[in-house]
Amino acid sequence: MPHRAMYIWVDGTEPSHLLRSKTKVLAEGEEPPIWGFDGSSTNQAPGNASDVVLKPVKIVPDPIRGGDDILVLCECLNTDMTPHVTNTRAALVEVAERYAHLDPWFGMEQEYNFMEEGRPHGFPRQGFPQPQGPYYCGVGSADIYGREVADAHSQLCMDAGLAISGTNAEVMAGQWEFQIGPISPLEMADQLILARWMLYRLAEDFDLEVSIHPKPIAGDWNGAGCHTNFSTSAMRENYDAVIAACEALGKNADEHVKNYGAGIELRLTGEHETQRFDTFSYGVSDRGASVRIPWQVEKDRKGYIEDRRPNANCDPYIVTRLITETVCGDAS
Numbered sequence: 001m002p003h004r005a006m007y008i009w010v011d012g013t014e015p016s017h018l019l020r021s022k023t024k025v026l027a028e029g030e031e032p033p034i035w036g037f038d039g040s041s042t043n044q045a046p047g048n049a050s051d052v053v054l055k056p057v058k059i060v061p062d063p064i065r066g067g068d069d070i071l072v073l074c075e076c077l078n079t080d081m082t083p084h085v086t087n088t089r090a091a092l093v094e095v096a097e098r099y100a101h102l103d104p105w106f107g108m109e110q111e112y113n114f115m116e117e118g119r120p121h122g123f124p125r126q127g128f129p130q131p132q133g134p135y136y137c138g139v140g141s142a143d144i145y146g147r148e149v150a151d152a153h154s155q156l157c158m159d160a161g162l163a164i165s166g167t168n169a170e171v172m173a174g175q176w177e178f179q180i181g182p183i184s185p186l187e188m189a190d191q192l193i194l195a196r197w198m199l200y201r202l203a204e205d206f207d208l209e210v211s212i213h214p215k216p217i218a219g220d221w222n223g224a225g226c227h228t229n230f231s232t233s234a235m236r237e238n239y240d241a242v243i244a245a246c247e248a249l250g251k252n253a254d255e256h257v258k259n260y261g262a263g264i265e266l267r268l269t270g271e272h273e274t275q276r277f278d279t280f281s282y283g284v285s286d287r288g289a290s291v292r293i294p295w296q297v298e299k300d301r302k303g304y305i306e307d308r309r310p311n312a313n314c315d316p317y318i319v320t321r322l323i324t325e326t327v328c329g330d331a332s
Contacts, residue, residue: 003069059071089317256307
């Protein structure tokens with residue numbers, strides 16, 4: 001029987017890329033082939049040379065359509081089969097292979113906001129809900145908005161075979177988070193893109209939008225980040241390697257912040273559980289630091305670190321590449 005393949009890719013929209021997708025009907029037993037699209041409509045090519053190539057790189061079951069349908073994550077290539085300028089995955093592949101012997105693991109915590117008619121889901125049409133406090137990991141219809149979507153999304157991720165490890169309501173009304181990992185750098189980035197796509201697609205069915213803007217509403221409200229947990233085999237065995245990783249990130253702090261998502265200065269203000277974007281610090285159990293060392297890691301004298309700087313709208317291929325390069329390169 002024929003089945004459908006949803007080809008998914010990252011476009012060239014600035015300052016934050018968008019996800020695009022389209023369906024190809026495949027014959028029974030047919031593998032998803034190289035395909036293409038009109039790059040002049042996705043900010044990836046001029047109209048007089050508009051073809052951009054889609055190269056399948058990861059295939060998972062399509063839990064939304066079901067049956068034999070599949071989701072096909074793709075890289076964008078030029079017509080000479082070289083990586084397109086918007087293809088940030090290609091650089092990560094090289095770095096992940098170079099440092100594979102150090103066994104880097106990532107776990108990323110994707111925060112996002114459900115939006116409705118231009119305002120966060122749960123915000124009244126006029127004014128604001130009660131201040132932050134009861135929403136984080138809360139329960140009850142007075143404080144929680146969108147649980148049915150967040151729960152349905154976690155099930156989709158499991159059905160697609162992604163390494164989703166948890167979900168929770170976040171600090172701001174209508175804000176949620178899902179976590180994926182720990183897995184290798186390339187798997188981490190690929191799976192986060194697929195999980196984002198499924199979230200956007202699922203929200204269509206609930207007449208909701210999903211925002212990963214770092215500061216979806218101004219004022220005394222938390223922004224949205226993508227806290228990134230990282231370890232190497234050495235860090236998982238030795239606390240000195242944990243401290244060395246923090247020190248390495250501090251040496252390259254400016255480069256990381258510059259590439260951790262558009263509008264990072266709107267979120268990293270030194271308030272709302274953040275360190276300022278122009279300051280680097282690390283500390284045990286400190287959610288106001290750039291990099292947090294969990295208390296259990298200090299107690300066990302081994303483990304991982306949490307880079308709290310990446311924005312919700314970060315490119316996971318860039319974030320995982322930079323952290324791997326900075327920490328593993330310094331350790332080599």
